[in-house]
Amino acid sequence: MLVALALIWGASFMFIKVAVRELAPSTLILGRLGLAAITLALVVPFTIGTREAAAQIRANWRWLVVVALVNTAIPFWLLSWGETRIDSGLASIIQASVPIFNALIAFAFFREVRVTGSRLVGIGIGFVGVALLVGAQPEGKMLGALAVVGMALCYAIGGLLTGRNLKEVRPLLVALASTAVAAVIGIPAGVAQAPSHSPGWKAIASVVALGVPGTAVAYLLFFGLIAGAGAMYASLVTYLIPPIAIGYGAVFLGE
Secondary structure, three states: OHHHHHHHHHHHHHHHHHHOOOOOHHHHHHHHHHHHHHHHHHHHHHHOOHHHHHHHHHHHHHHHHHHHHHHHHHHHHHHHHHOOOOOHHHHHHHHHHHHHHHHHHHHHHOHHHOOOOHHHHHHHHHHHHHHHHHHOOOHHHHHHHHHHHHHHHHHHHHHHHHHHHOOOOOHHHHHHHHHHHHHHHHHHHHHHOOOOOOOOHHHHHHHHHHHHHHHHHHHHHHHHHHHHHOHHHHOOHHHHHHHHHHHHHHHHOOO
16 A cells, blocks of 8 residues: 555656646646545445445544645645745655654654654654755745645644544545545635636646546545554655656656
8 A cells, every 4th residue: 555655646746747837736736636525525425325424524524624724735735836846856855754744743742653762863864854955955946845845744744633533534534524625725726826728638637647546546545554554654655755756757757
């Protein structure tokens, strides 16, 4: 599951880079999340059942909304906006800081999954590495790099909150709620910034790829990993993504 998730999300950086050439980040996110929510909603009646799904959502709606904001709506926008200024390969490297933020936040607020000793030293070294990587960017790319750092921080918080408060909720429902709530939040900006002309087929295909396999399928794997192996383990996918994303960027985008 971890490898499959890395292969899917590794390609997402390339598709985002292609899509933001013609679409504003908010419009891209609305299309991506809307497609993901529709795909997941079609699956729920056949796998969980409408009544059980509605009951679980009602019982956990507060944390589902929080996770939708922190783990989807905000980081999706930060990543898409960041990739308007930096290469997809660089964005994929910076997002690998998710486990670092995961460990730092867990050390302070989530004692059940905190790391100590030599592991904590390793996390500190990794944090310095991220700071050096971001600081080495030219002034015009600094804000883009910081946006991706913000995305990594959001993912770390979202994963830990999911592991603590939504572990008993079916991964499919967490994925559905996350995408649906975030899509609704993104409607005003996404519609307002939609292009006046029809985008090209590459942008449209990129949005479809990001919405169905890149979000719907990927979220099923991601939240399934959190429920089964824990948030710390699931966050390790970000270490597998950079070489995949860099490869896609070099081959298909000439980065």
